[in-house]
Structures are given as C-alpha cells and as structure tokens.
Amino acid sequence: MQTPPSSNDPFDIRVKVDPAVQFSERGEGSETTFVASDSRTGKFYRFGNREYHAASLMDGEHTLAQINEQLRKDGVDWSAEDVLKYARELVQHRLAHVQPDAIGTTETDRPNPNDSRSHDRRGSGQRVLGWMSKVLSQRIPLADGDRIAEALLGSMGKLFQPTAIAVLGALIISGVAVVWTHHDALTLEVKRIFDRGLWLSLAVLWCLLKVIHECGHAVCAKRLGVRVGKMGVLFFLFAPLAYVDVTNAWKLPRRRDRIQIALAGVYVELIVGAIAAWIWYLSPVGMIRHVSAHVFLLAGPATILVNANPLLRLDGYYVFSDLTEIPNLRDQGRKRLLAWIERILFGIEMPQCHLSGWRRDIAVIHALCSVIFQIAWMMGLVIAIAAWAKGLGIVIAAVAVTLWAVVPLVRWMCKIWTTPGREGWVLSFYQRRLLTLSSTLCVVIHLMVVSASPFSRRVPVVVRYHGEQIERAPVGAFVAAIYVTCGQRVERGELLVELEQPELTVKRNQLADQLAAASRKAIQHRRRGELAMANALTEKGESLRRQIEELDQQVASLRIVADRQGQVTSSTIDQLHGRYVKLGDEIIRISDPQEKELLAVVSEDNLIAFRNAVQSETAAKIRLRGGPSIQAALAPLHPAASRRLPHPALSASNGGPLPIEPKGSDGQMLVSPQLQSVIPLDVMTSMKIKSGQIGRLTIPDDRSLVARLNDYLRERR
Incomplete structure (x- = not known):
C-alpha cells in the first residue's frame, strides 16, 4: 500500500469527536449552551453555540481548513488559528482524536522511534507532578452516595419543598437579625475561636458541618432525579473535607434545578447556623452557648466565605456560571486574561474570543478577581501549613509553590519562547522581550530582598508637659x-x-x-x-x-x-x-502650656532604625490623632528598657497602641520592654497641641521589603 504524501500544513489534519462524548442542549436564557458528557470518565464540559457547531463538523472526514471555511460560510467569525487551538484543546481533553490515516498527517504526527527518550522524560515529569499533586490533594471515596441520598430523602427531602424553603428562609433571616442586633456579645466569641485549645473541637464541628453540607447536595440531586456518585473524604493540604459526586446534575435541562443543587449545601448549613444563633441567644452563659456560637460562625460566615464564594471553584462558582450563562467560565476568563497580559507584555495579537458582549468582560473581570483572591488565599494556607507542621509543613509548602506557581510559570515562559514570528538576527522578538522582562523581574526581586524598604517604620508617641x-x-x-x-x-x-x-x-x-x-x-x-x-x-x-x-x-x-x-x-x-x-x-498638676514634649516609645525591633534616624539629624514627621501633623528633631534614647507603662494614654485599654497585661495590685505593665526618647518642642508647636494626644512618629525603614513582609506576618500570627 502506497503511503500518502506527508504535508507540513497543520490545517490538513482531520479530527474526529469521540463517539463516547454526547452533547445535550440547554435552551434557557438568551444564548443556547451545550453540555458534553464523557461516558468514559463521567466528566461534563460546557460549550457555547459556536464551539458546539465547530465540534459537530469534526467528523474525521473534513480537514481543519475545510471546517474553518464552513464556519465562515455559517457566519462564525473564527480565524484558522482559533479552529486549530480549539481542535488541540479537544484532543488534549481526550474528547477528540486525530485520524491516523488522514492525508494531512504530518511527519511530526507519526510515531518516531528516535523520540522515545523525550517521551520517557515527559512521562517521568508527568508522574512526578502527579505524585506531588497527591501530596496536596487526595480524594478517597468511602460510600455510594446514591444509596445514602435515597436513605435521607424521606427526612431531608422535605427541606427543599417550596413551603419549607419559605419558612426556613424566614428562620435564616431571623437568625441573622438576632446576631446583628447582638453583635457585641458575639464579637467576644469570635475572639475566642482563635484559641489553640479549641482547635480540636472546631475541627470536629467543621467536619460534621461539611458532612451535612454534602448530604444537602446529594439529597437535593436525588430529589430532582439525578443519580448521585461516590461520597468520601478529600484531603486538601491534609485538611479533611467531605465531598459528593453530583456531576450528573449537568444533564438537567432547567437552569434553576442546577442552581438549586449547587446551593443545597449552603442552604442546609445556613439552616443549622440559624438554629445555632437562636440557641446562642436563648441559652445562659455556659458551654451550650459557647458551642452554639462556634457552630453559627462555621455554618454561617465561614460557609458563605468559602462555599458560596464565586471566586473559588466551589458552589458559588457554578451558580455564577449558570446565572451568567458563560460555559467554562474560569477557563475562558483566564485564557482571555492571559491573552490580554501577553498583548501588553509581548505585543501578541489577542485571539478571537468565543464570548461576546458583556459576557466577555464579565469573564475577564471574574478571572482577574479570582486570581488575586486565590493568590492571597493560597499564600495564607501555605504560610499557615509551614508554620504549623514545621519541617513537614515546609516540604508541603515547597510542593504547593512548585505546582501552583513554578510549573505554570515555566510552561508559560516555554510557550512564549517557542512562539513563532517576528524573527531577529539571533533571537526572536518574543525571546528578547521575555529575557528583558525576566531580567527586570530578577532585579526587582533582588532589590526587594537586599535594598531598604521605601516605606517607613512607625513609633508611638504621646504629648506631655515638660517638667510637669x-x-x-x-x-x-x-x-x-x-x-x-x-x-x-x-x-x-x-x-x-x-x-x-x-x-x-x-x-x-x-x-x-x-x-x-x-x-x-x-x-x-x-x-x-x-x-x-x-x-x-x-x-x-x-x-x-x-x-x-x-x-x-x-x-x-x-x-x-x-x-x-x-x-x-x-x-x-x-x-x-x-x-x-x-x-x-x-x-494637683502644675505645668506651662508653652512647654511641651513628645514621649516616643521604641520597641527593641525599632531600636537600630531609631538610632540611625537620630544620627542622621533629620526632622521626623509626627501625626497626632485628632490634631495637626508636626515635625521635630529626634532625641537619643534612654539607655534602659522598661515594662512600666510610660503614660496612661498609650495603654491599649485606653485606646492606645501598646498592649498591656495585669500587674497584680500595682496596676498594669507592658507586654514587652520598651525604650523611651523625650523630644522637646518649641513654643509655637506646644501651643497647637494638647497634652495626652497620642500619635505616630515615622522614621526610615532599614529592612528590605521581604523582611518587612515577614515581620508583618509574624506579628499577625
């Protein structure tokens, strides 16, 4: 049999959608969407009208060039590169495959025995990344969720009836009202929730509430005729979280049914939180009141912050995606955001967006907000794990940084490096721009680690009479x-x-x-x-x-x-x-209003910076609370540190900045030793300010930005 001639044109490739992928139409809203169900993996993918139309033409008989021409005739404004990228995504997700006997098969598409080493290296790298991802997240199925949902349907299913929703909704509102009107008392409970002695009980309450949360999803899905998958435990950064597989909910044609299933867990937890709020309000001071407050905090604000947050890929995200009718919201938004960044940094032309109108802007805004939120969220988790688990925590933090930051960044840099076009003598324009930006970033990081911070340190001060x-x-x-x-x-x-x-x-x-x-x-x-x-x-x-x-x-x-x-x-x-x-x-007090001075209280951390500021002989800026900003020359520190409270206005119990602790019958003392500096003021400045005013004195910061951030996080812990 004669081998067909090879071609270097990728648009001669023929792609065929796998027969195991079935599409179902969603007709609600102003834009029709389609859900692709992969019966082999049980996964679901959402497509817009144009994506579905392009996939329907991928029958293994037409080349990508022919498909692109047909799309143009049908009014779909896609470029040939858009069709190629779309076909590549379908193949990567194993929703389609390239026909091996296609006339347009290129030499690079045929297996090459000389590439076995590169395949082995790629396979080894993928296995290493797979092991690293299992360190961060491990899903363990424990039970058949469909059977559990069937058993709970008789009792919990009544919660989703229209009458019950109205009554329980009023209960939730009343619970919020009770807490809102007594927020001062609840604030004391919020402060106690961070006590390390309560962490074990809080972890148990959290696990129980998450089991109830997932049961809410399962029962609601079963009530609407959806088969529930496995239920189990998901360990994310070694934190146990319950999960239930209700991906078959995408088969439901009505959008409100899918939203109801997505919000069912939050709905059930809010009911528990409202009941806990009323128990907290009606109970006397004691253990029951204390536990009820913690249940409300975990089932109410914590659930809304995590599960109902549309910036995390949890319940709130899927509800937001359904409401906006944007299929694959996060993927499309982040691709558009990345294309926007590439256009600004490298001048790469942005590809045609599959979304139109306000949906395109919403997707980009959502992507930007979700990236910022998740960076802050993940950084907090990584720092907390590293501080809590010591050596093991540092290993976990390193794995997390590698998977969430290093690997995506390296892949993106490789993509830019291999982008064709705009060739130069030695390197292409994109390669030169990438090297320039990378060098600039390295210099900035070096400056952040080595150079002094451009910000200032703040030292508390108080005004007092001189020689009073x-x-x-x-x-x-x-x-x-x-x-x-x-x-x-x-x-x-x-x-x-x-x-x-x-x-x-x-x-x-x-x-x-x-x-x-x-x-x-x-x-x-x-x-x-x-x-x-x-x-x-x-x-x-x-x-x-x-x-x-x-x-x-x-x-x-x-x-x-x-x-x-x-x-x-x-x-x-x-x-x-x-x-x-x-x-x-x-x-009695005797003083002269024209003779005042500032008492600066300097901690040991600010000792060297304050001495350097004194030696520089530059006037320091002082901003007083409720008064004007002034300038004064700094005075040397007194040699001995003391824990004696230097002025009552500086005490934290009086609204000041210094933390104190009881000192028996003698009064109060500072938590940590402080040094003092007395700064004299001139007559005009003394007449403008009042004795007892507290404020902040700013001095140059001798720390680097990285050291400053590290000190801030350490103080927060």
Missing part, C-alpha cells in the same frame, strides 16, 4: 484648704493645698512622750551605774527620734507648695475640698 509637677497624696488625709483654681498662674514656693490628718499629730505627740520618758529612765539608770539598761534606753530613744522626724516630714508634706512657675492644669482641683484622698491619689 504632679503632686499626690503623701498619706491618706482630708483636703482641708485649696488656695488655687484650675487655670490659675502660680509662682514657685506658693502654697497650693493643705491636707489634714489628725492621727499623724496624735501619733507624733505619743512618740514624743515616749522619747521623753525613755530619756529620763536612761539618766536614772546611768546614775545607778546600770550602764547596759541606760544604753538600751538610749538606742530606743534614737529609734523614737527617727520616727518622730519621719512623722514631721509627713506633717510638713501635708502643705503642698509649687516647685515651679506655671499654671494649674488639674480640672478637678475645685472638687476636692473636704474630701478624703488615699495614699498616691493625684491632687
């Missing part, structure tokens, strides 16, 4: 007289307040009597020659004399005088007359 005199009660006493008022100007040595403590005078007189008696007895014993007794009484007299001196000092301290010139700034001084003040209670 703060007088506190030396003992527990009554305020007998007040000689000044708030806002009054006083001079140094002026009497401000007099306190009264009669017990001190009585006690001093008693000690004076004891001292006099001891002196007389000591003289008598010395006259009798009893020197030992005389010396003992003399020592006792010295002790009494010291106690009297201390009492005299306390009595003298009851008269509070001004140690400096200034103004009375205590707003409550006029209310203290006749009242009893305890030891340490503040009585």
Whole structure:
C-alpha cells in the first residue's frame, strides 16, 4: 500500500469527536449552551453555540481548513488559528482524536522511534507532578452516595419543598437579625475561636458541618432525579473535607434545578447556623452557648466565605456560571486574561474570543478577581501549613509553590519562547522581550530582598508637659484648704493645698512622750551605774527620734507648695475640698502650656532604625490623632528598657497602641520592654497641641521589603 504524501500544513489534519462524548442542549436564557458528557470518565464540559457547531463538523472526514471555511460560510467569525487551538484543546481533553490515516498527517504526527527518550522524560515529569499533586490533594471515596441520598430523602427531602424553603428562609433571616442586633456579645466569641485549645473541637464541628453540607447536595440531586456518585473524604493540604459526586446534575435541562443543587449545601448549613444563633441567644452563659456560637460562625460566615464564594471553584462558582450563562467560565476568563497580559507584555495579537458582549468582560473581570483572591488565599494556607507542621509543613509548602506557581510559570515562559514570528538576527522578538522582562523581574526581586524598604517604620508617641509637677497624696488625709483654681498662674514656693490628718499629730505627740520618758529612765539608770539598761534606753530613744522626724516630714508634706512657675492644669482641683484622698491619689498638676514634649516609645525591633534616624539629624514627621501633623528633631534614647507603662494614654485599654497585661495590685505593665526618647518642642508647636494626644512618629525603614513582609506576618500570627 502506497503511503500518502506527508504535508507540513497543520490545517490538513482531520479530527474526529469521540463517539463516547454526547452533547445535550440547554435552551434557557438568551444564548443556547451545550453540555458534553464523557461516558468514559463521567466528566461534563460546557460549550457555547459556536464551539458546539465547530465540534459537530469534526467528523474525521473534513480537514481543519475545510471546517474553518464552513464556519465562515455559517457566519462564525473564527480565524484558522482559533479552529486549530480549539481542535488541540479537544484532543488534549481526550474528547477528540486525530485520524491516523488522514492525508494531512504530518511527519511530526507519526510515531518516531528516535523520540522515545523525550517521551520517557515527559512521562517521568508527568508522574512526578502527579505524585506531588497527591501530596496536596487526595480524594478517597468511602460510600455510594446514591444509596445514602435515597436513605435521607424521606427526612431531608422535605427541606427543599417550596413551603419549607419559605419558612426556613424566614428562620435564616431571623437568625441573622438576632446576631446583628447582638453583635457585641458575639464579637467576644469570635475572639475566642482563635484559641489553640479549641482547635480540636472546631475541627470536629467543621467536619460534621461539611458532612451535612454534602448530604444537602446529594439529597437535593436525588430529589430532582439525578443519580448521585461516590461520597468520601478529600484531603486538601491534609485538611479533611467531605465531598459528593453530583456531576450528573449537568444533564438537567432547567437552569434553576442546577442552581438549586449547587446551593443545597449552603442552604442546609445556613439552616443549622440559624438554629445555632437562636440557641446562642436563648441559652445562659455556659458551654451550650459557647458551642452554639462556634457552630453559627462555621455554618454561617465561614460557609458563605468559602462555599458560596464565586471566586473559588466551589458552589458559588457554578451558580455564577449558570446565572451568567458563560460555559467554562474560569477557563475562558483566564485564557482571555492571559491573552490580554501577553498583548501588553509581548505585543501578541489577542485571539478571537468565543464570548461576546458583556459576557466577555464579565469573564475577564471574574478571572482577574479570582486570581488575586486565590493568590492571597493560597499564600495564607501555605504560610499557615509551614508554620504549623514545621519541617513537614515546609516540604508541603515547597510542593504547593512548585505546582501552583513554578510549573505554570515555566510552561508559560516555554510557550512564549517557542512562539513563532517576528524573527531577529539571533533571537526572536518574543525571546528578547521575555529575557528583558525576566531580567527586570530578577532585579526587582533582588532589590526587594537586599535594598531598604521605601516605606517607613512607625513609633508611638504621646504629648506631655515638660517638667510637669504632679503632686499626690503623701498619706491618706482630708483636703482641708485649696488656695488655687484650675487655670490659675502660680509662682514657685506658693502654697497650693493643705491636707489634714489628725492621727499623724496624735501619733507624733505619743512618740514624743515616749522619747521623753525613755530619756529620763536612761539618766536614772546611768546614775545607778546600770550602764547596759541606760544604753538600751538610749538606742530606743534614737529609734523614737527617727520616727518622730519621719512623722514631721509627713506633717510638713501635708502643705503642698509649687516647685515651679506655671499654671494649674488639674480640672478637678475645685472638687476636692473636704474630701478624703488615699495614699498616691493625684491632687494637683502644675505645668506651662508653652512647654511641651513628645514621649516616643521604641520597641527593641525599632531600636537600630531609631538610632540611625537620630544620627542622621533629620526632622521626623509626627501625626497626632485628632490634631495637626508636626515635625521635630529626634532625641537619643534612654539607655534602659522598661515594662512600666510610660503614660496612661498609650495603654491599649485606653485606646492606645501598646498592649498591656495585669500587674497584680500595682496596676498594669507592658507586654514587652520598651525604650523611651523625650523630644522637646518649641513654643509655637506646644501651643497647637494638647497634652495626652497620642500619635505616630515615622522614621526610615532599614529592612528590605521581604523582611518587612515577614515581620508583618509574624506579628499577625
């Protein structure tokens, strides 16, 4: 038999859609869609009208060039490259195959024994990627979902009746209303959910809720006549997740039925969350109330964020795809987004989009949002796994980065490198552009790792009076007289307040009597020659004399005088007359409004950066809360760090930036040691700001961007 002549024209290839692929029409909406069911794998693929029309022409008899010509005659605005790419996608998904005896078969389509090594290398690479993907995700079927759905249909099936949907919908709304009106109390439960001691119980609750979620999908599908596949456990990053196979739902012709099945799991979980919300509201403080709050958080907000999110390829994605009538939404949107990026970076002409009108824009917007969201989502998962599982977590993180970032990036770069056209002397235009962009990216990454960050560090500051005199009660006493008022100007040595403590005078007189008696007895014993007794009484007299001196000092301290010139700034001084003040209670403050200073509190992490900023002698920018922005020259740090709270306004309990912890009966102390720097202010600046104002002082950041991001993530954990 004579071998047909070979051809180098790929459009002479004949492609035939596999007979196992069956198409069914979806006639709802403004655009007809088709679902391709592969009976060999049980997978379903959605096609638009033009894709289906092109696939129907791939019968193994017509070449791609003939199919392209027929599509043009039928009004389908596809280029020859679009037809070739579409045929390649069908072959890659094994929905079609190239006819081996086609006249248009090229030399590269025929098996070549010399290429066995390259085939082996590609096969080995695919096997390695397959093993790596199994490390991240493993699906284990456990039971026949159809039988379980049949058993639950009698009980759970009633949830999907129209009357039940209306009643339970009202229940869900009422549960949301209860939580909304009592969100302050629920916020406390939200803070406790991150307690590590509760992780095990939360994991158990999460697994139970996900089983209920998947049962909702299965029962709803069975109720609508869809055969349910296997049910089992999906381990994603070693986290157990229940799953159920309801892919046969694509056979349903009505869009609302498919949407109902997709939302059934979220619907059932929201019912559980609403019941938990009411139990939380009606229960007294205790374990039942605590567990109910956690069930609501997992079945309500967590489910909406994950399962109902259209940016993840879960329930919300399929609902959004059905509502917009965009088949293969993610694939088409990301291909269009990638083509848009290639056009900007390399000037590659964008191919004809299979979507038209607003659907094309929606697909691109969805692709962009989903890529950004999933990058942030996956980065969080990778960092959490790496921190939680230590060495094993680092291995898993490396595998995830390889599969999700490195492999797709390498494949995309190979595609650009091998793109024909626009040849040059040595390298093509696309290859030169790829090398330029790669080099630029490497330089940017190097700068992010090595160079100092262009952003700034922030140091908390508080405004206070310079040299302020703060007088506190030396003992527990009554305020007998007040000689000044708030806002009054006083001079140094002026009497401000007099306190009264009669017990001190009585006690001093008693000690004076004891001292006099001891002196007389000591003289008598010395006259009798009893020197030992005389010396003992003399020592006792010295002790009494010291106690009297201390009492005299306390009595003298009851008269509070001004140690400096200034103004009375205590707003409550006029209310203290006749009242009893305890030891340490503040009585009066004397300061000068024209003399203020900034107290900067510097953590150990910012120590070196702050010292460098001081040495540079550049004015720092300070932004005060509720006040103007000012500039001031930095002052050196005090040498010793302390955990003592430097100013009450800086405490986190008062709305400040510094975290504190109890210190027994002495008050509060800082969680970590802090250094201090006192920055003087000029008269004009002092008059514009108020004492007690807190703010942020910015200094240059000596860290790289990567180090800054690492520190931020560490603080968040």
